[in-house]
Amino acid sequence: MTEKRPHILLIDSYCSFAYNLAALCKKAIPSSILHVIRNDTHTIKDLLPLLRQFSAVLIGPGPGSPDITSDIGVVRDLWKVADEHMIPIFGVCLGQQSLAIEHGASLHRLEAVKHGQVSVVRHAGDEIFEGLGEVKVVRYHSLHVKLEEGGAIKELAWTEDEENGKVIMAIKHTFKPFWAVQYHPESVLTDEGGLKMIMNFWKLAQDWNTRSRPLFVSPSQICVPKSHIWPRVHRCCPHHELNVSIDTVTHTSIAVPNINVLRLCEHLGAYDSSRRFVFLDSAASPGQFSILACLGDSSPQVTHYVNEDFIEVTTQNSKQRYELVGTDFWTWLDQYRNSRKVAGGDSEVPFWGGFAGYLTYEAGYEVLNISAPRQKDHRDAHHPDVNLVWIDRSVVVDTTRSRVWVQSLLRDDDKWVQETVHTIVCLSQEPEPSLPPAGEVTIQFPDHMQYVKSIKQCKEYLFSGDSYELCLTGQTHITVPKEAAISTWQRYKLLRTVNPAPHGGYLRLHPTTFLSSSPERFLSYSRSPGTICQLRPIKGTVRKLPHITREVAEEMLTGSRKEIAENLMIVDLIRHDLHNAVGENVTTKKFCDVEEYEHVWQLVSVIEGSLPHGTPAEIDDTLGWEVLRRSLPPGSMTGAPKKRSVELLQSIEGHERGPYSGVFGYWCAGGGGDWSVTIRSCFLHDSKKDGDEDWIVGAGGAITALSDPEAEWDEMNAKLNGVLRGFGASC
Numbered sequence: 001m002t003e004k005r006p007h008i009l010l011i012d013s014y015c016s017f018a019y020n021l022a023a024l025c026k027k028a029i030p031s032s033i034l035h036v037i038r039n040d041t042h043t044i045k046d047l048l049p050l051l052r053q054f055s056a057v058l059i060g061p062g063p064g065s066p067d068i069t070s071d072i073g074v075v076r077d078l079w080k081v082a083d084e085h086m087i088p089i090f091g092v093c094l095g096q097q098s099l100a101i102e103h104g105a106s107l108h109r110l111e112a113v114k115h116g117q118v119s120v121v122r123h124a125g126d127e128i129f130e131g132l133g134e135v136k137v138v139r140y141h142s143l144h145v146k147l148e149e150g151g152a153i154k155e156l157a158w159t160e161d162e163e164n165g166k167v168i169m170a171i172k173h174t175f176k177p178f179w180a181v182q183y184h185p186e187s188v189l190t191d192e193g194g195l196k197m198i199m200n201f202w203k204l205a206q207d208w209n210t211r212s213r214p215l216f217v218s219p220s221q222i223c224v225p226k227s228h229i230w231p232r233v234h235r236c237c238p239h240h241e242l243n244v245s246i247d248t249v250t251h252t253s254i255a256v257p258n259i260n261v262l263r264l265c266e267h268l269g270a271y272d273s274s275r276r277f278v279f280l281d282s283a284a285s286p287g288q289f290s291i292l293a294c295l296g297d298s299s300p301q302v303t304h305y306v307n308e309d310f311i312e313v314t315t316q317n318s319k320q321r322y323e324l325v326g327t328d329f330w331t332w333l334d335q336y337r338n339s340r341k342v343a344g345g346d347s348e349v350p351f352w353g354g355f356a357g358y359l360t361y362e363a364g365y366e367v368l369n370i371s372a373p374r375q376k377d378h379r380d381a382h383h384p385d386v387n388l389v390w391i392d393r394s395v396v397v398d399t400t401r402s403r404v405w406v407q408s409l410l411r412d413d414d415k416w417v418q419e420t421v422h423t424i425v426c427l428s429q430e431p432e433p434s435l436p437p438a439g440e441v442t443i444q445f446p447d448h449m450q451y452v453k454s455i456k457q458c459k460e461y462l463f464s465g466d467s468y469e470l471c472l473t474g475q476t477h478i479t480v481p482k483e484a485a486i487s488t489w490q491r492y493k494l495l496r497t498v499n500p501a502p503h504g505g506y507l508r509l510h511p512t513t514f515l516s517s518s519p520e521r522f523l524s525y526s527r528s529p530g531t532i533c534q535l536r537p538i539k540g541t542v543r544k545l546p547h548i549t550r551e552v553a554e555e556m557l558t559g560s561r562k563e564i565a566e567n568l569m570i571v572d573l574i575r576h577d578l579h580n581a582v583g584e585n586v587t588t589k590k591f592c593d594v595e596e597y598e599h600v601w602q603l604v605s606v607i608e609g610s611l612p613h614g615t616p617a618e619i620d621d622t623l624g625w626e627v628l629r630r631s632l633p634p635g636s637m638t639g640a641p642k643k644r645s646v647e648l649l650q651s652i653e654g655h656e657r658g659p660y661s662g663v664f665g666y667w668c669a670g671g672g673g674d675w676s677v678t679i680r681s682c683f684l685h686d687s688k689k690d691g692d693e694d695w696i697v698g699a700g701g702a703i704t705a706l707s708d709p710e711a712e713w714d715e716m717n718a719k720l721n722g723v724l725r726g727f728g729a730s731c
């Protein structure tokens with residue numbers, strides 16, 4: 001007889017850690033089938049007939065307050081179901097608070113909120129803590145509960161901290177099968193209070209089911225409307241319906257000891273501002289490959305604005321419009337790339353040809369179900385949200401080994417490849433031309449008072465439990481008078497001289513000109529099969545000054561509770577985003593390493609994920625794109641929980657971010673891709689073409705409850721500085 005697999009219902013309250021909880025549950029109960037719903041998608045009437053089929057319910061954490069209907073949704077009704085619907089429930093954080101207050105406990109704000117903080121939890125070693133000693137756990141909460149004397153809820157665990165005194169950390173119902181914890185068992189820094197504790201819950205739940213639901217048999221299938229089973233096989237467009245013919249990459253590689261990448265760009269048209277140009281530049285360590293696109297008149301540029309329901313494909317001389325009927329831009333682009341798939345490039349080279357360009361911060365709104373309100377004339381005021389060009393011919397330089405690859409996806413293109421090799425060799429003999437002065441500019445900084453006011457607003461949301469971390473940003477406008485303007489290409493060359501970065505970029509994809517000196521990789525993914533997705537969030541910044549040596553920076557960053565907490569929150573959020581796309585296999589490879597950049601020291605973590613072994617290559621092939629779709633905007637630019645934080649920031653900042661805070665990079669036609677976070681960058685819109693140049697630079701930082709407003713203002717300026725130097729200015 002095959003053993004029946006238990007079905008578990010996971011209710012997500014829009015927390016950015018729900019899939020971490022799902023992964024932990026799957027580890028604790030390997031045979032379980034997890035059905036995920038949101039707390040506002042079902043009424044209790046919808047759920048009642050379904051509950052009897054489940055073995056247990058997990059209630060996830062979430063922003064807001066357990067006494068606000070729109071925050072807690074259906075959860076509060078679950079505690080009150082009649083005996084015949086009773087089912088074991090385990091609640092986390094907001095879940096614990098709801099269980100407690102629905103049974104007479106009072107709700108309070110913490111004196112000192114705990115977001116991404118590790119605490120030692122004490123308990124009596126029974127129930128969900130059976131067999132556990134003292135546990136170290138991560139807390140993300142602003143609120144807490146005080147139990148009613150003699151009430152139905154009993155305390156199981158507590159912690160003691162300097163500022164808040166004793167805080168309840170776990171509870172149970174005295175006779176119903178309800179348990180809950182205030183801390184986060186699924187956080188990467190929670191120890192045995194995570195896995196072992198969920199295993200204990202499962203044992204208690206099974207015992208209760210045997211005792212109180214003797215007739216219960218787990219069904220082989222349950223159909224829950226508006227739910228999905230986790231892990232869900234990621235969306236893969238019906239590639240087989242397309243008539244896919246796979247072309248081969250023509251390529252050749254040579255060693256060029258003095259490769260002059262900038263001269264090569266110029267030879268390829270970097271100065272011709274009427275034409276499109278793409279240069280992804282590894283101008284500093286740990287960057288390795290630089291990519292130069294050799295675009296022609298017929299190279300297709302694909303653009304899309306999130307408030308429009310079509311995509312435009314433009315070449316130098318034509319424009320075509322594709323309606324997005326019953327599909328979205330992600331699927332459309334996936335199919336476009338799939339119909340141009342290639343094979344046979346050099347496996348050492350990450351990019352053989354394919355898409356390169358950027359996606360804005362707002363391009364991530366759709367998946368979060370947030371709208372970007374825009375005016376009718378939005379095209380004059382906004383950069384396209386998707387702005388990519390398809391590259392058939394390219395030169396890739398390995399900057400660490402002075403090796404160059406010339407590649408073409410076009411048929412019978414040997415002649416071009418050989419001519420380009422010849423050109424590269426000749427150009428490497430030429431001297432580097434000197435740079436012009438930066439010219440005079442006028443700068444409009446974010447208003448200091450307003451920025452400090454916004455920080456205070458953020459902190460109020462952190463105290464009320466609506467967010468754990470908010471990445472607040474401000475906009476700086478740099479006006480370059482028409483007569484003083486140097487070419488945008490020269491501007492980029494200045495920027496890369498004053499702020500060389502591993503993820504540099506010069507993209508001239510009209511109407512946008514985009515210059516970047518970003519230190520942060522968002523996501524890279526290797527070719528299938530066996531695709532590995534890697535995310536590298538940066539959180540934690542110290543300005544570089546003569547006395548700030550590596551040792552001092554390490555002490556300031558890894559020795560600081562605030563900086564570690566900032567980074568931890570984003571690591572947990574990114575683990576969730578990755579678990580959402582790949583399922584169980586997610587690993588935190590590095591946690592809080594200190595890395596050195598031109599003007600700042602940064603704390604960096606590395607998280608990797610992959611689909612299970614043996615996943616068909618065509619599913620692996622779109623995995624990276626799917627991870628991108630499910631993970632934008634980058635967590636390090638939003639804060640956590642993501643959806644609520646983005647909504648709050650939208651109203652606090654009062655303007656769109658555009659390309660800033662989005663991603664730029666490439667998706668190779670042979671699989672694999674690399675996307676950087678668009679920070680330390682500036683943009684220009686063609687609508688201002690005939691007048692003065694109006695560059696926009698975004699900069700900001702994570703605001704947590706421990707933030708000091710003046711220190712945050714200084715940090716924002718430190719980040720801005722890197723870009724300002726490209727304009728001969730500083731702050």
Ligand SMILES: C=C(O[C@@H]1C=C(C(=O)O)C=C[C@H]1O)C(=O)O
Binds near residue numbers: 473520637699
């Ligand atoms: C917001 C910016 O940077 C982000 C915020 C960081 C932080 O808070 O320490 C670090 C890197 C980025 O993820 C920026 O550069 O403008």
Ligand SMILES: NC(=O)CC[C@H](N)C(=O)O
Binds near residue numbers: 061062065140144464
């Ligand atoms: N992590 C959570 O579920 C937080 C619950 C609640 N919003 C608080 O801040 O206390």
